[in-house]
Amino acid sequence: xxxxxxxxxxxxxxxxxxxxxxxxxxxxxxxxxxxxxxxxxxxxxxxxxxxxxxxxxxxxxxxxxxxxxxxxxxxxxxxxxxxxxxxxxxxxxxxxxxxxxxxxxxxxxxxxxxxxxxxxxxxxxxxxxxxxxxxxxxxxxxxxxxxxxxxxxxxxxxxxxxxxxxxxxxxxxxxxxxxxxxxxxxxxxxxxxxxxxxxxxxxxxxxxxxxxxxxxxxxxxxxxxxxxxxxxxxxxxxxxxxxxxxxxxxxxxxxxxxxxxxxxxxxxxxxxxxxxxxxxxxxxxxxxxxxxxxxxxxxxxxxxxxxxxxxxxxxxxxxxxxxxxxxxxxxxxxxxxxxxxxxxxxxxxxxxxxxxxxxxxxxxxxxxxxxxxxxxxxxxxxxxxxxxxxxxxxxxxxxxxxxxxxxxxxxxxxxxxxxxxxxxxxxxxxxxxxxxxxxxxxxxxxxxxxxxxxxxxxxx
Amino acid sequence: xxxxxxxxxxxxxxxxxxxxxxxxxxxxxxxxxxxxxxxxxxxxxxxxxxxxxxxxxxxxxxxxxxxxxxxxxxxxxxxxxxxxxxxxxxxxxxxxxxxxxxxxxxxxxxxxxxxxxxxxxxxxxxxxxxxxxxxxxxxxxxxxxxxxxxxxxxxxxxxxxxxxxxxxxxxxxxxxxxxxxxxxxxxxxxxxxxxxxxxxxxxxxxxxxxxxxxxxxxxxxxxxxxxxxxxxxxxxxxxxxxxxxxxxxxxxxxxxxxxxxxxxxxxxxxxxxxxxxxxxxxxxxxxxxxxxxxxxxxxxxxxxxxxxxxxxxxxxxxxxxxxxxxxxxxxxxxxxxxxxxxxxxxxxxxxxxxxxxxxxxxxxxxxxxxxxxxxxxxxxxxxxxxxxxxxxxxxxxxxxxxxxxxxxxxxxxxxxxxxxxxxxxxxxxxxxxxxxxxxxxxxxxxxxxxxxxxxxxxxx
Numbered sequence: 001x002x003x004x005x006x007x008x009x010x011x012x013x014x015x016x017x018x019x020x021x022x023x024x025x026x027x028x029x030x031x032x033x034x035x036x037x038x039x040x041x042x043x044x045x046x047x048x049x050x051x052x053x054x055x056x057x058x059x060x061x062x063x064x065x066x067x068x069x070x071x072x073x074x075x076x077x078x079x080x081x082x083x084x085x086x087x088x089x090x091x092x093x094x095x096x097x098x099x100x101x102x103x104x105x106x107x108x109x110x111x112x113x114x115x116x117x118x119x120x121x122x123x124x125x126x127x128x129x130x131x132x133x134x135x136x137x138x139x140x141x142x143x144x145x146x147x148x149x150x151x152x153x154x155x156x157x158x159x160x161x162x163x164x165x166x167x168x169x170x171x172x173x174x175x176x177x178x179x180x181x182x183x184x185x186x187x188x189x190x191x192x193x194x195x196x197x198x199x200x201x202x203x204x205x206x207x208x209x210x211x212x213x214x215x216x217x218x219x220x221x222x223x224x225x226x227x228x229x230x231x232x233x234x235x236x237x238x239x240x241x242x243x244x245x246x247x248x249x250x251x252x253x254x255x256x257x258x259x260x261x262x263x264x265x266x267x268x269x270x271x272x273x274x275x276x277x278x279x280x281x282x283x284x285x286x287x288x289x290x291x292x293x294x295x296x297x298x299x300x301x302x303x304x305x306x307x308x309x310x311x312x313x314x315x316x317x318x319x320x321x322x323x324x325x326x327x328x329x330x331x332x333x334x335x336x337x338x339x340x341x342x343x344x345x346x347x348x349x350x351x352x353x354x355x356x357x358x359x360x361x362x363x364x365x366x367x368x369x370x371x372x373x374x375x376x377x378x379x380x381x382x383x384x385x386x387x388x389x390x391x392x393x394x395x396x397x398x399x400x401x402x403x404x405x406x407x408x409x410x411x412x413x414x415x416x417x418x419x420x421x422x423x424x425x426x427x428x429x430x431x432x433x434x435x436x437x438x439x440x441x442x443x444x445x446x447x448x449x450x451x452x453x454x455x456x457x458x459x460x
Numbered sequence: 461x462x463x464x465x466x467x468x469x470x471x472x473x474x475x476x477x478x479x480x481x482x483x484x485x486x487x488x489x490x491x492x493x494x495x496x497x498x499x500x501x502x503x504x505x506x507x508x509x510x511x512x513x514x515x516x517x518x519x520x521x522x523x524x525x526x527x528x529x530x531x532x533x534x535x536x537x538x539x540x541x542x543x544x545x546x547x548x549x550x551x552x553x554x555x556x557x558x559x560x561x562x563x564x565x566x567x568x569x570x571x572x573x574x575x576x577x578x579x580x581x582x583x584x585x586x587x588x589x590x591x592x593x594x595x596x597x598x599x600x601x602x603x604x605x606x607x608x609x610x611x612x613x614x615x616x617x618x619x620x621x622x623x624x625x626x627x628x629x630x631x632x633x634x635x636x637x638x639x640x641x642x643x644x645x646x647x648x649x650x651x652x653x654x655x656x657x658x659x660x661x662x663x664x665x666x667x668x669x670x671x672x673x674x675x676x677x678x679x680x681x682x683x684x685x686x687x688x689x690x691x692x693x694x695x696x697x698x699x700x701x702x703x704x705x706x707x708x709x710x711x712x713x714x715x716x717x718x719x720x721x722x723x724x725x726x727x728x729x730x731x732x733x734x735x736x737x738x739x740x741x742x743x744x745x746x747x748x749x750x751x752x753x754x755x756x757x758x759x760x761x762x763x764x765x766x767x768x769x770x771x772x773x774x775x776x777x778x779x780x781x782x783x784x785x786x787x788x789x790x791x792x793x794x795x796x797x798x799x800x801x802x803x804x805x806x807x808x809x810x811x812x813x814x815x816x817x818x819x820x821x822x823x824x825x826x827x828x829x830x831x832x833x834x835x836x837x838x839x840x841x842x843x844x845x846x847x848x849x850x851x852x853x854x855x856x857x858x859x860x861x862x863x864x865x866x867x868x869x870x871x872x873x874x875x876x877x878x879x880x881x882x883x884x885x886x887x888x889x890x891x892x893x894x895x896x897x898x899x900x901x902x903x904x905x906x907x908x909x910x911x912x913x914x915x916x917x918x919x920x
Binding site: 017037040041044080082083086087088089090091092098101102105109110112114115124125237238239240433434437 | 477497500501504540542543546547548549550551552558561562565569570572574575584585697698699700893894897
């Protein structure tokens, strides 16, 4: 038995049918040649029949979704395997479109909080001798970074390794944890807030003042970087989600960053901003002011003596008001440079209060569910999670892509998270079905934005 | 715009994540030979691209799931087709097991009440050159009988008919309605209660007295036919469902009924009772007292002058306390004969009050959600719906089976509904996943019960 801390508990209160608080991953495997059906069947049998559960896969809430008492994790010694592990298939032709549709649907359904809150779906019928694995887990257990680490238990860097087991049956290794993933999940925000040292009640009271100021047009208390409302900041109407993906060659993005004398993250923002500009313009929803993105960043504080980086946060322009590609990129570069300089000028002790100042309204929006009725702090969170660096395998099947599938909150109807893996950068777009019709175009436009930038930077 | 009546509105209040109030059908098609993939693709394209919607497919609630004002149906002129029509596939080998698993899952998810509350899923990958169609619709729009009629709009008795359209695009025909289907849906119960002429409030007050009496062990007010609690009468813990099917040759069942000198319905009860006895005994949950079933029946009232039958209701023993097949069948026969004699002795004017006496506690259990905390009125509802009599086709594909998928309420963790179609009788078993592990065995045992009875009645 383990009590949930304040942060974890908060996900249970925020959970609703329209805003379920689970996150996921989508793994694509290239199967060994000539062994498609056999490999899928063997993997299904392996996953279905492996019924030992390491923490946290065996934990459920004592009280289910009721949250009538103090929530705590208890071990479930009677896990209904066929509920948690599911075997699905794509209709023909089994392409990226059919996969996106299925994952969108699977991600739209709430987890059953009377059980250990996770599901794993093995998906057959993916064209090109491939197979997919979609996992979901409640955010009260994992965030994006730890979710990827949990899943990684099942992989090996050795293509010849066999007798490998599903992730839930493998206890955590003793290896020291790597640096925290740079994912600005709601969970990470609350953790940061908590580390500020204030009590929960006092914190909430302070935060509420910010929210009140954002609602009061005449307030003198200015929330910095207040963004304009956009189509991305609507209330989440229902549970239905859209999910789309885009995979890049990491080397190509790095080359572009060198050519443009900017960071890899600037290129990521450029691709997102360029695609968002085109997407919103098409539906006549582009705002005059540039969209802004909240971005988790590593900074070296001003008083740092080499002990290490700190995770902080900045808000940057996505340049969506600018038509010319190079001018747009320059605006993004300038915006992130200034943001980072400001962060680096702060002593370590000031980083958390600074973060809180920016993030407070956003957090209260989530906690109270009033999101989308206040002005947004920023228009979208774009996270860049550092994933596994070496190519991974599962019983000889090569992990070809690893996409993050994220959660939405009221006022944040689109999430873009990138996950680096080996020599690829994997974008996952998670959006509200009602607010963002044709969202899959965003992924397409992001891809085309790269080609356009390459042509502009390196004219033939 | 159309106001919902009291009955329809009640489904919105009863709706919860654990007890979603939608019902469904599962149609199995035998495809034209040599045209599997092509036929499936053409049907998907046809369904996806037919975007005209006849009533009630185009109706949604004015207020979604909130029910803050008086609910009414409004026409939705911006229907998100890709939400309502879905193309799914079965994993290999694509047998009845894989189909049952998928339909169980699809039936477990709540409908989005912000949209017209229906979904249609075309399922490919079914072995034996077949295809399946699963439909779901909210009970505030249809009951079992009208749901089958709605779906039937898409079929023809002509195997050569082509250019056929999906059910949602076909307006209701002008044909007079056939006799009401004999399905004892909650909806039908409320309709009957309403036709009793009492106002809603007075009715509810009267009903509540019955419920109080069932809770008070010392009460002198006896609810007739009060059943023992059984595994079938537990509270519904979560939304997860199990679904299983069994198809019989209608001629074979009729022959058995003739051989045993009983009704077709007696054979249905025998098959259910025999399977339930074996199923509950295996898990050591068989009660000493026989399980009882609530059964909708057509009766000719005592004062009827040939104007027609009336829909009424009786409670019968399922003989689950009896080991010998023929003695068990005899007990069921005696039970239904006496029940029917009692009903037939009543004048037409007394039928509804009599029904109310039996059904009141059940209805209040549903309305108030206190089901499973009172003694059950009966252990299970077994309905027998009269479906289409002639073989049906859709663009040349033969409808081979048509199964009902039903809803559960607290205290009613298993539903068995049979639907006759052409020369078949199609059983749909819908159960609570948590209360009824291995529920698919029930369907298997029901099949084996037929063979056993045939052997006993017609020894070789």
